[in-house]
Amino acid sequence: GAGVSQTPSNKxxxxxxxxxxxCDPISGHTALYWYRQSLGxxxxxxxxxxxxxxxxxxxxxxxxxxxxxxxxxxxxxxIQRTERGDSAVYLCASSPTGSNTDTQYFGxxxxxxxx
Amino acid sequence: xxxxxxxxxxxxxQEAETVTxxxxxxxxxxxxxxxxxxxxxxxxxxLVIRQEAYKQQNATENRFSVNFQKAAKSFSLKISDSxxxxxxxxxxxxxxYYGGATNKLIFGTGTLLAVQx
Numbered sequence: 290g291a292g293v294s295q296t297p298s299n300k301x302x303x304x305x306x307x308x309x310x311x312c313d314p315i316s317g318h319t320a321l322y323w324y325r326q327s328l329g330x331x332x333x334x335x336x337x338x339x340x341x342x343x344x345x346x347x348x349x350x351x352x353x354x355x356x357x358x359x360x361x362x363x364x365x366x367x368i369q370r371t372e373r374g375d376s377a378v379y380l381c382a383s384s385p386t387g388s389n390t391d392t393q394y395f396g397x398x399x400x401x402x403x404x
Numbered sequence: 405x406x407x408x409x410x411x412x413x414x415x416x417x418q419e420a421e422t423v424t425x426x427x428x429x430x431x432x433x434x435x436x437x438x439x440x441x442x443x444x445x446x447x448x449x450x451l452v453i454r455q456e457a458y459k460q461q462n463a464t465e466n467r468f469s470v471n472f473q474k475a476a477k478s479f480s481l482k483i484s485d486s487x488x489x490x491x492x493x494x495x496x497x498x499x500x501y502y503g504g505a506t507n508k509l510i511f512g513t514g515t516l517l518a519v520q521x
Contacts, residue, residue: 292448320507322508322509324509329513330513330514331408331495331497331511331512331513331514332449332495332509332511333511334506334508334509334510337506337507337508344506345506345508347506348508378447380447380449382449384507387507388507389437389499389500389501389502389507391507392451392454393451393507393509394451395441395448395449395450396448397446397447397448398447398448400447
């Protein structure tokens, strides 16, 4: 596609439920990033994929959060046993190679609300 | 660890006027990248301008320019001839030059810019 797309745009769930958030990067981009943006804050890094592998998952807050990218393109962020504190906008970004000269291109995010 | 601070939660500017958004950062590294991103209500982050720390010349992109003061660890964004479409949240961000396993961005808390007609 022309840009990074994320689905759903909005997701409302109940505390304790499981959710999946999808990111479709720009075609051909090997690097993919997930960030979380809480209300009134800047985005915070969660995880970085280079191809199919998670090269850096140091930002994942706990073991309820997990992400995959099985074919090196689409990625899914999975959150188990959701808590109200997980409510935030989840942003995905991709870049061509992951090199330090790359620009990261962001999607419109998924707003997750946990009731 | 690197940190980015934006001390102006909100700013306002008249259309066609000039406004400056402030950003300071803390790092022990000598080489790095700095960015300004714009986030309109659509939530999609858009890169406005980028500065490499090893370059002394301030970056410029049309109406947007930066004042990069490396010794002071300051990186302000100047928007000239402000337009209604400039209204958005603006984030300052840092990225390590040698990212190692990652090239993650470290963001400030943002400045909400309003443009008055």
